[in-house]
Amino acid sequence: MSSENRDDIVNDQEDLNTETSNQETEVSENELTVEDQVLNLQAELDKEKDKFLRLFAEFENYKRRTGKERVEMFKTAGQEVMQSMLPVLDDFDRALIEIQKAKDKNLQKGVELISNKLRETLKSKGLKEMEVSAGDVFDADIHEAITQIPAPKDSLKGKIVDVIEKGYELGEKIIRFPKVVTGK
Structure with a gap:
């Protein structure tokens, strides 16, 4: 190579x-x-x-x-309608009280039937009357105090003395607070 x-x-x-x-x-x-x-x-x-x-x-x-x-x-879809019907319920309550004073049983029966029918119809749509009575403890979250008066009894101090207007709930929401008088 x-x-x-x-x-x-x-x-x-x-x-x-x-x-x-x-x-x-x-x-x-x-x-x-x-x-x-x-x-x-x-x-x-x-x-x-x-x-x-x-x-x-x-x-x-x-x-x-x-x-x-x-x-x-x-x-709460019908809240406005329900709120507009509340004065009608109040009027029925006042009418029943006056009819009882007049002692006209037939008239009282007829008005009670109409009142109950209206209440049941509204109840079926979710309207519920709030249970408030004299002697209950006042709670500013669920009651509307209109005025305070001297308590007729010591046991009513800071409590509800009278219910002026009923309160109502629609579902879980208060659509009208009960108007009450409290004792001081």
Whole structure:
């Protein structure tokens, strides 16, 4: 073998080693790039999952809130109508008291039937009379004090002496507070 051939073989061998080394480097770079791509895609997927979960939670909260609002609206939908009917109930109470004084049994029976029918109809729609009587403890959250008078008995101090106007609830909401006189 001549020296030129030997040099050619050595050069070819070096070229082959360099080429192999370059290919290994390219493969390593490609692997890193693929790994980076996988990590990037995983990060994007996690971001989209988080976005989806937040949106889903917001929607569930919206459904729950609107559901509660709708139920509340149905409970109090007729509040204005009910409030306008309360003076009619008061008038029936006053009429019954006056008819009892007149001692006309037929008239009293007829007015009681109409009064009871109206009360039952309103009760079926959610109207409920608040139970308040003389001697009950006064509570500013559920009673409206019109005036204070000297208590006829010591046991009535700070308590309800008289109920001037009945109170009513529609569902769980007070639509008219009972008007009372308290003892001092």
